[in-house]
Amino acid sequence: MTSEIVQKYFRIENLPHIWCPGCSNGVVTRALTVAIDELGLDQDNIVVVSGIGCSSRAPGYLDFNTLHTTHGRGLAFATGIKLANPKLDVILIAGDGDVSAIGGNHLIHAARRNIDITTIVFNNNIYGMTGGQYSPTTPTDAKGTTAPHGNIDKPFDIAQLATAAGATYASRTTAYHVNQMVKYFKDAITNKGFSMVEVASICPTYYGRKNKSGSGVQMMQTLKNDFIDRMAYDKLPEEKKAGKHLMGVFKNITLPEYTAEYQRVIEALQGGESNE
Amino acid sequence: MSKKTVKLMQGNEACVEAALMAGMKFFAGYPITPSTELAEISSEKLPRVGGKFIQMEDEIAGIAAAIGGSIAGLKSMTATSGPGFSLKQENIGYAAIAEIPLVIVNVMRGGPSTGLPTSPAQGDVMQAKWGTHGDHAIIALSPQSVMETFDITIKAFNLAEKYRTPVIVLTDEVVGHMREKIEIPEPGDIEIVNRTVPGPGEDYLPYRLEAGDIVPKMAPFGAGYRYHITGLFHDETGFPSNSTENADIMLKRMISKIEDNRDDIVMFDEFMMEDAEYAIISYGSTARTVRNAIKTLREQGMKVGLFRPITIWPSAEKEIREVGRKVKKIIVAEMNMGQYVQEVERIVKSDAEVFHLGRANGEVLMPSEVVQKAKEVF
Numbered sequence: 001m002t003s004e005i006v007q008k009y010f011r012i013e014n015l016p017h018i019w020c021p022g023c024s025n026g027v028v029t030r031a032l033t034v035a036i037d038e039l040g041l042d043q044d045n046i047v048v049v050s051g052i053g054c055s056s057r058a059p060g061y062l063d064f065n066t067l068h069t070t071h072g073r074g075l076a077f078a079t080g081i082k083l084a085n086p087k088l089d090v091i092l093i094a095g096d097g098d099v100s101a102i103g104g105n106h107l108i109h110a111a112r113r114n115i116d117i118t119t120i121v122f123n124n125n126i127y128g129m130t131g132g133q134y135s136p137t138t139p140t141d142a143k144g145t146t147a148p149h150g151n152i153d154k155p156f157d158i159a160q161l162a163t164a165a166g167a168t169y170a171s172r173t174t175a176y177h178v179n180q181m182v183k184y185f186k187d188a189i190t191n192k193g194f195s196m197v198e199v200a201s202i203c204p205t206y207y208g209r210k211n212k213s214g215s216g217v218q219m220m221q222t223l224k225n226d227f228i229d230r231m232a233y234d235k236l237p238e239e240k241k242a243g244k245h246l247m248g249v250f251k252n253i254t255l256p257e258y259t260a261e262y263q264r265v266i267e268a269l270q271g272g273e274s275n276e
Numbered sequence: 277m278s279k280k281t282v283k284l285m286q287g288n289e290a291c292v293e294a295a296l297m298a299g300m301k302f303f304a305g306y307p308i309t310p311s312t313e314l315a316e317i318s319s320e321k322l323p324r325v326g327g328k329f330i331q332m333e334d335e336i337a338g339i340a341a342a343i344g345g346s347i348a349g350l351k352s353m354t355a356t357s358g359p360g361f362s363l364k365q366e367n368i369g370y371a372a373i374a375e376i377p378l379v380i381v382n383v384m385r386g387g388p389s390t391g392l393p394t395s396p397a398q399g400d401v402m403q404a405k406w407g408t409h410g411d412h413a414i415i416a417l418s419p420q421s422v423m424e425t426f427d428i429t430i431k432a433f434n435l436a437e438k439y440r441t442p443v444i445v446l447t448d449e450v451v452g453h454m455r456e457k458i459e460i461p462e463p464g465d466i467e468i469v470n471r472t473v474p475g476p477g478e479d480y481l482p483y484r485l486e487a488g489d490i491v492p493k494m495a496p497f498g499a500g501y502r503y504h505i506t507g508l509f510h511d512e513t514g515f516p517s518n519s520t521e522n523a524d525i526m527l528k529r530m531i532s533k534i535e536d537n538r539d540d541i542v543m544f545d546e547f548m549m550e551d552a553e554y555a556i557i558s559y560g561s562t563a564r565t566v567r568n569a570i571k572t573l574r575e576q577g578m579k580v581g582l583f584r585p586i587t588i589w590p591s592a593e594k595e596i597r598e599v600g601r602k603v604k605k606i607i608v609a610e611m612n613m614g615q616y617v618q619e620v621e622r623i624v625k626s627d628a629e630v631f632h633l634g635r636a637n638g639e640v641l642m643p644s645e646v647v648q649k650a651k652e653v654f
Binding site for chain 1: 301302304323324326328330332333334336337340341342343344345346347348349350352366367370496497498499500501502503504505506507508515516
């Protein structure tokens, strides 16, 4: 039996999904619908945009206004939609390669504008759709099909990247920490400005096999064990900090939002005209 | 008599004036000469009419945001020149397959690459047709004057809305920057076409073609229809489909909606063609050079006429074929090393001998060169 959440927010007729056994994309996608449900948002008013990649196929399964665009460009399309109709709740779903490699420019500029779009990054540290090539978030020394001798690149910290670029909300959680994920999604959607939730995810098929990370269940365990709240991390003794990854809220502030600022320009001009 | 406002105006300026009269409410772009006036004037005027302008971080984002604006229900435009036109190509294909109305202005300059900024050229004619990957049909219009820039920009929006397709306004540096007198009609005297939208409560399939329609109806996002748009091949539901049978049906519909409506889309102009024994085919600003040369050649007794495609794509196939049957020889004059001449050769086949007069060094063709070429080959 499908749950009420799935019945209400998923396009059941399009299931089963294309994702591999053990993939965490389903967990993250479902958590998004739980957050939307708990916020009581109008389904007709929600636009979910994506680029290209495994996670970018999620909008096709979701019963909202959904837009599957070109590789990396989801945020640019989303910017057009949000500016054209600021009443819409616009959410972007993106993978690490999509949003931080080919779409990196759009990410930093959407964050800089503080346009009210919620970006959810399914960060599985690999290009899954194309067969396991290293991405901008693949750890140094990890293997990918284009890093057979070990990755010499240094990885991006996507949540911090968004923070530095001007996002007014940025947080990181994992596919294991579902309750926290739902809370972060709600906070991100509620924030009037550019919001980013990076969800550390797993790709057992490509990342896992190449790097001997074990099964999907084992990779979930690793998420549970390796990620620690940034506040708790600061209190850890130095010897226990090695190998830990930070999660938690990196930024949560209020600044003028882009479409609201544009509306002010319109109103000032149109108000000026009516006084003539 | 309908009233017209007479103004002195640049081609790029006329383009924005027309876009606003056609109902443009959204512009997204990136600065590039010689198209920048389009962005500048749009940024000044759009918010005054409640429209939106945004300068994006790059050319790709410019067209992507414009497509987004159109999906949200606003008539949208982006503008660029050579290098930016190359960058926009992938998303032109997206707008084609997803059937999103959009106007893309390309004020052509010399290329390839950064090329000759910002001397005039007509080197993007084939790129306008085949720049994006994959099979598709496209509409591209090329004006020769400021007045015509105004007229075809209105037409471009109307065609984009009517056929749910990206339409390219292929102007050039000469037309874009030249100042001429234009007569702006009253808003009520202009035909404006809007996309057809589904009625309230209608059982809506986003890519289902209803009887009597040319294209499927297009609901703006947020209007209560909750549907899916993708750059993947999709069926009537809008969801991806790997069916080869479906891909065939969809691709043929996407192409035939434009190819089968050439009579509605194709615009052209003729000058002294009635008794012509020779023809010169030329478009955009180059056609003005040719027109001048034809007067000289006529004075010297040569029966030569001008055929000027205004719609570049789809080409005026029927009319160009007729030109080929009527005359002995044709010169295709254009500011490139031989692009539209290939289309003319394809159409006229052996009916007439086809010659090319072109240059892509940043200088416009001079009437004397056209006269000389005509004397040489006719």
